[in-house]
Amino acid sequence: MNPTPTGILRTTRSGIDLELTRVFRAPIDDVWASVTEADRTAKWFGKWEGEGRPGKTIRVQMGFEEGAPWSVMVIESCEAPRHLAVSMSDSAGDWHLEMTLDESDDVTTLVLVQHRVSADGIGDIGPGWEYYLDMLAASRDGDALPSFDDYYPAQKEYYEQLSPSPR
16 A cells, blocks of 8 residues: 655744645545544544543554553643544653644545644654554544555655745
8 A cells, every 4th residue: 555645844933834635435534533523533542531622631552653652631721512622641752732623515624733833843743643543534434454564764854845836
């Protein structure tokens, strides 16, 4: 499998945003459930526990990372079924993420944005998000889950060569 990288970088007032988009032939509520319900996130990202609402902290087990480590994630905003913003800190750094969903004619578009201060490390981070979003798609479709080895290091150069465009 040779997945094609899709991410783009956008310049912001505080740095850059890494943005990736996926389209699902499914109603928005179903896609929302795939990215917010613990039993469904466990299939493509990791299980979580705690009180999942704005201002609360949950624990997330990174189910597809080496050693399946636990991380603490703060839910900054949750406006079902259209917007979720979270932040977490772990040994790899600080992560500020947003997911926005939009539906038209039973087709839902999901946009994942990682807010970053700079493009440092983007060659490692971009392929990871490609992998996780393709894991989401595969888990929803009942397909075999992809292998991270198909994404990294194959997509590293693509991400390292991205230039941010203005928002």
